[in-house]
Amino acid sequence: MPHFIIDCSQSILAYHDEDTINEQIYHTVNASGLFAEHEIKVRVNPYNRYLVGNKQHEFIHVFGHIMEGRTTAQKAELSKVIVTKLT
Structure with missing residues (x-):
């Protein structure tokens, strides 16, 4: 069963809420036709404390x-279309 886990800085949620991110990734993955629709799992993990290059830069990463x-x-x-959707 495919799992898509989105780690991101909490500040990303100021642009798009968790539900929107989950839905967009879900629909993108489903449209790929690689998985049964009912098996796709997507979740967001926002972080308040993090460092990117020793600074607190926004980030989003999909596993x-x-x-x-x-x-x-x-x-x-699939990676390409997910990144395209995120940008």
Whole structure:
């Protein structure tokens, strides 16, 4: 079952709330056709305390945990569309 975990700085939620981020990633992953819709899991973990390059810069990072069975090309395309959606 695929899990997509979004770690981000709390300040990111000033631009888009957790529900919106979850929904957008969910719909993007579902549109890929790589997974059964009911198996996709998405969640956001906002952080108040963090360092990026020894400073408190905003960040967002998506971890995709998926089982075997997808090609490298499929995974690369999925990453590309997720990053495109986030930007």
